[in-house]
Amino acid sequence: MTNTLFPVFLKTEAAHFLIVGGGNVGLEKIQTLLKQNPQVRITVVSDKFHQDLVEIKKGHENVLLIQRFFEEDDIVDKDFLIIATNNTEVNSGIRALAKAKGIKVNAADQPDLCDFYLGSIVNKGSLKIAISTNGKSPVLAKRMREYFSEVIPEGIENNIDQLHAFRKEHKGDLSEKLADLNRATESLSPKKKDKKEAKKYKKLVFEITVLFMVFFIGFGLSKFITFDDLAAHLENVPEVFYGMLLVGFFAQLVDGALGLGYGVTCSTSMMLLGIKLPAISGSIHTAEMFSSGISGFSHYKFGNVNKKLFFWIAIPGVIGAVAGALLLIYLGKKYEAITYGLMAGYTLLIGVRLIILAFRKKIEKQKLKNTGLLGFSGGFFDAFGGGGWGPIVTSSLLSKGRKSSYVVGTVSLAEFFVTLAASVTFFTSLGISHWYIILGLILGGSLAAPIGARLAGKLPQKTALLLVAFLVIVFSIRMLLKII
Structure with missing residues (x-):
């Protein structure tokens, strides 16, 4: 098996992310996190910040910008670390400090330093699809996201609500529920x-x-x-x-x-x-x-x-x-x-x-x-x-x-x-x-x-x-x- 990743959907309400690096890559990571949960807590440490990142901070009290070089104490009380600098040696050193404290790490464009990836995500109401290429081709993951975003109808949220109500009101056992749900969603599959x-x-x-x-x-x-x-x-x-x-x-x-x-x-x-x-x-x-x-x-x-x-x-x-x-x-x-x-x-x-x-x-x-x-x-x-x-x-x-x-x-x-x-x-x-x-x-x-x-x-x-x-x-x- 070449891909041993196990997909997990993380609740970020109580999570605290630390991002080291405030350039283009750091900006992209912050935008990704905020798009999924605008209230997620994020601390960014960098000697300089992208102007768009400064604008984002103005509208989000949950985003903290610290303008200086990384210090070891920055990882205290953090749940996840995202490294977004272009210095490989610095990245390796920061990762070692985080791993010693049991903090999961994502390092931009360095799959060997990563414990998790931020995949391309398709959002359609309550439907969420995460796409990963095991860190090999982010461009392909992006194209797949664009494809699914286009083919999945905008009204899918109504279908999800209807199926949710049907599932709650169904009085049968698990096998009966599955059989009825399969029949209800049969139209979503391509027909001959x-x-x-x-x-x-x-x-x-x-x-x-x-x-x-x-x-x-x-x-x-x-x-x-x-x-x-x-x-x-x-x-x-x-x-x-x-x-x-x-x-x-x-x-x-x-x-x-x-x-x-x-x-x-x-x-x-x-x-x-x-x-x-x-x-x-x-x-x-x-x-x-x-x-x-x-x-x-x-x-x-x-x-x-x-x-x-x-x-x-x-x-x-x-x-x-x-x-x-x-x-x-x-x-x-x-x-x-x-x-x-x-x-x-x-x-x-x-x-x-x-x-x-x-x-x-x-x-x-x-x-x-x-x-x-x-x-x-x-x-x-x-x-x-x-x-x-x-x-x-x-x-x-x-x-x-x-x-x-x-x-x-x-x-x-x-x-x-x-x-x-x-x-x-x-x-x-x-x-x-x-x-x-x-x-x-x-x-x-x-x-x-x-x-x-x-x-x-x-x-x-x-x-x-x-x-x-x-x-x-x-x-x-x-x-x-x-x-x-």
């Missing part, structure tokens, strides 16, 4: 039926993507290009194809990892090339149809999709996409210069929003409101502006404190159906133009889609957002200057 439905759902997304691809290629070949023409075109592939290949790859890589950036990156690039506005949005959505299908399928496979949220944003998003596409077709034909300005101004605002999103501070999870309206707005402006589904929907959901990987996965899968609706609308109204642009976007985006899905929640989000924002703002300003 749910697994079959999940497989059917993933299969449906994949099949729609393949069918549309076949339809797209078949229609294009039969209506616009003969086999002889195709051979001639392949011999003279224009340079724009390779440019769109790179644009499609980069845009989908960012979009798959962050849930935004594909449309605005492509649309601003294509505006500078002088492509007609309806053709810009139509080409982007036709190309994005394939990459978003692959990306959405990949996210579902990796477990990054919240089904309930998906339906709330996908259905209104489809309606909004059709409305936005029809409006752009009308304006793009009659008021081309004005529409160029509107689109460039819109993408400029999206770039600014991305910068705000990049520098946003971490906020607490909030209740989602008007999710259907959010989906409709995202679909409408995405179709009208050639992009914006991610910057509008993803950024709004993230601003409500939702976990990045689930937001990105859900929004990416919904985007598949939104782009399908927009592309069909453009497709039936305008046909297909700019084959090499579409093909370059398709190939580049399809290659990047699985990579982006795998990187969801792992890329440095701030850096990527600022890069996309910079490109979008520069391209938008250049387009506005070109119109003026």
Whole structure:
């Protein structure tokens, strides 16, 4: 057996903790203890203190700060010792003094000196789950905490109260109680039926993507290009194809990892090339149809999709996409210069929003409101502006404190159906133009889609957002200057 730890939940009302070290590590330990019990007694000894620790002291009379070096008498009348200095020799000496008095010790990043660990903790009302990797990988323990915090429903406290009342009122013996409780909680276990439905759902997304691809290629070949023409075109592939290949790859890589950036990156690039506005949005959505299908399928496979949220944003998003596409077709034909300005101004605002999103501070999870309206707005402006589904929907959901990987996965899968609706609308109204642009976007985006899905929640989000924002703002300003 490689892990001999025995998990114990400690009542800290009467416990007195001594922490030696008042830097970043000491601050983290104090925050962990106070989060579980704001009234726990803590004494901190250090030659200097982190400013946040000083602020914590102001609101907690049970926290005592002593500014000096550690002394042997500091461990008197203490129940637990946490060592948070970066001096290994000092840590070993302090531990020896504590062990001589029977005090249990935790030493930060020194598992061999520890009698106990402060594991990652999941709190959901009365439910508490402690996670430990035997001191080997605190990062993994943190990721597991984030996962369980997301999948365990907020209403679990109501279930616990109901089960507690049921247990108290049950008149049977222990075996009968256990049998009845097992039946009452059976719904919490995954069912085979749910697994079959999940497989059917993933299969449906994949099949729609393949069918549309076949339809797209078949229609294009039969209506616009003969086999002889195709051979001639392949011999003279224009340079724009390779440019769109790179644009499609980069845009989908960012979009798959962050849930935004594909449309605005492509649309601003294509505006500078002088492509007609309806053709810009139509080409982007036709190309994005394939990459978003692959990306959405990949996210579902990796477990990054919240089904309930998906339906709330996908259905209104489809309606909004059709409305936005029809409006752009009308304006793009009659008021081309004005529409160029509107689109460039819109993408400029999206770039600014991305910068705000990049520098946003971490906020607490909030209740989602008007999710259907959010989906409709995202679909409408995405179709009208050639992009914006991610910057509008993803950024709004993230601003409500939702976990990045689930937001990105859900929004990416919904985007598949939104782009399908927009592309069909453009497709039936305008046909297909700019084959090499579409093909370059398709190939580049399809290659990047699985990579982006795998990187969801792992890329440095701030850096990527600022890069996309910079490109979008520069391209938008250049387009506005070109119109003026």
